[in-house]
Amino acid sequence: MRKFPKRNIIIPKKELISIPRILFEPSSKKSQYVTDFEIKFKEYLNANDSIAVSSGRTALNLIIDSYSIEKGSEILLCAYNFIGVPESLLKKGFIPVFVEADKNTYQIDINDIERKISNKTKAIIITHLFGHLTDIDAIKPIAQKHNILIIEDAAQALGSSHKDRFAGTISDIGFFSFTGSKPLNTSFGGMIVTRSLGQSKIIRQQLSMLPETSTAEALSSRLRTYLYALATNKHFYSYVLYPLTILFDKFNIDILEKYKIIDRSITKLPNNRLNYIQAFIGLNQMDHISSLLEQRRGFGNKLISMLDISISTQSILENSEPCYFMLPLKSKDKTIAYKKLLAFGIDANLSYAQDCSFLTNSNNPMSKFLSDHILTINLPFDLKEEEVAYIADSINGIKEFLE
Ligand SMILES: Cc1ncc(COP(=O)(O)O)c(C=O)c1O
Known part of the structure; x- marks a missing residue:
């Protein structure tokens, strides 16, 4: 019987042959890969817009900035979590406030949310941990009552759904990660999805000021992924x-x-736009x-x-x-x-x-x-x-x- 590693990655063969070719394509065609990837992703999730970025944490940073949440604000999230998220909040000058986990769902304990809200609370991050859905419908009335933004962390939940709505699109705004052993893996990368076209316009403006991940970085991280695969x-x-x-x-x-x-969670991830090679890789996997x-x-x-x-x-x-x-x-x-x-x-x-x-x-x-x-x-x-x-x-x- 075969043995089972703690993570594994599938690399489509088509990708290996295609990358050398796209390196020499005209720049208009290269940037089209990013647009096409965003469109396919948005269509798959039935979202109004999706915006490609260099990581899940970059997506989160841009979301928070786009709602003009001031430094020093409190942001709620489940204490049982992927540690990179609260670490990145702290690094950006926000205060993560931890909500208890539920003993059966292992997700945020909805009964503990209100106890953790203060007048400094501006947002709550809902992580669909291990790809299981959190009951966002039950959290929405609490968030509305206290005027708190719900951000869905769907990094582990691509394709999970609740009542025909995909994870990431159940609240107003959500994000995905394409690192490591994620089913859609561009070596590192992420996507913001939103129903609000107004919000996506603000995010796109902010994003346009960030540099694109360099092609050398995109290629070297892909090489590391091939080795891991x-x-x-x-x-x-x-x-x-x-x-x-x-x-x-x-x-x-x-x-x-x-x-x-391949796991860059402990390394410093720059806030960048997604490189066209990463977009091309993601686009291929969408099929x-x-x-x-x-x-x-x-x-x-x-x-x-x-x-x-x-x-x-x-x-x-x-x-x-x-x-x-x-x-x-x-x-x-x-x-x-x-x-x-x-x-x-x-x-x-x-x-x-x-x-x-x-x-x-x-x-x-x-x-x-x-x-x-x-x-x-x-x-x-x-x-x-x-x-x-x-x-x-x-x-x-x-x-x-x-x-
Ligand atoms: C639940 C969760 N949130 C956020 C992230 C961060 O994504 P990234 O590493 O692309 O910044 C991850 C990464 O694995 C994750 O598992």
């Missing part, structure tokens, strides 16, 4: 990297995390994104249905379709569950999300609990039916170590 390719990973992962784990070294050549995500949704649903009844999984919002960006498992002891899964050939992520409360010296016990107990499994896009069953059997095989 090779390393996590099912044959290379199963026969070379997985045995090394087991070996290094004996010394508590996580080899794939050490080999973080298959819907079927790819649909396929993975099928794997996710099937896998969940095969799990032992005693295993608790992330609860799914009614009338929603998650994209299964990651499959979170609540363990009794994260390290033990990790080692047991690794023995079955599944390399789980220990800290894709974490309790970020320490950034503001706050205390959110449920977020801390989730952070201490949840590990996540990556579902590759190219799974076969028997591999889904194998993963389910492996998880069932360690049920005594899971909650």
Whole structure:
């Protein structure tokens, strides 16, 4: 049986042959790739506009600036989160205020939101964590009452939907990320989506003042992604990297995390416009994104249905379709569950999300609990039916170590 890395990336073959050609195209054609990518993305999500940028965090910065939110304002977000977001708020001079996580959905605890609102609160960021939807309809009345902007962080939720509305478009404005193992991967990149054409006009004006990511940077980051894709390719990973992962784990070294050549979350991401090469890469992937995500949704649903009844999984919002960006498992002891899964050939992520409360010296016990107990499994896009069953059997095989 093949082994399963903590992330993996699919590179369309067409991309490899096409990039050298587009380098020599006229500049009008190059900039058209950015426009075409934006149009396809907007059409896929049924949004009124989408604006391509160099990362998810650049998207967030531009959104906040476009609403003229002053430095020193408080911005609410779930404490159990991707840490890069509150870090980037702090860097920009805003005050992240952490809301507790819910023990079943692992998303923001809607009952804790109002308690955290003050007269300095200007916005709330709703993260659709692991690709599961947060109930934004339930948050809208609270936000309206206090005149707070809702920003949807759909970085992990491309293709997830609630009542036929896609993640990112349920509130007025949202954003996506195209880094790392995201299903749409331009090595680094992001997209703002909005229903408000007035807001997109303001954002486009701000964006026009930023430089385009250089072609050298776009190419070198793509090269790093190719290396990562090779390393996590099912044959290379199963026969070379997985045995090394087991070996290094004996010394508590996580080899794939050490080999973080594509993950730029810890490096400084400049606020830029998307480069035409990245747009071209994204545009190509748009042709298959819907079927790819649909396929993975099928794997996710099937896998969940095969799990032992005693295993608790992330609860799914009614009338929603998650994209299964990651499959979170609540363990009794994260390290033990990790080692047991690794023995079955599944390399789980220990800290894709974490309790970020320490950034503001706050205390959110449920977020801390989730952070201490949840590990996540990556579902590759190219799974076969028997591999889904194998993963389910492996998880069932360690049920005594899971909650
Ligand atoms: C939930 C979430 N929000 C925001 C981001 C930030 O995106 P980027 O790394 O493109 O800035 C990520 C990145 O993985 C994420 O997972």
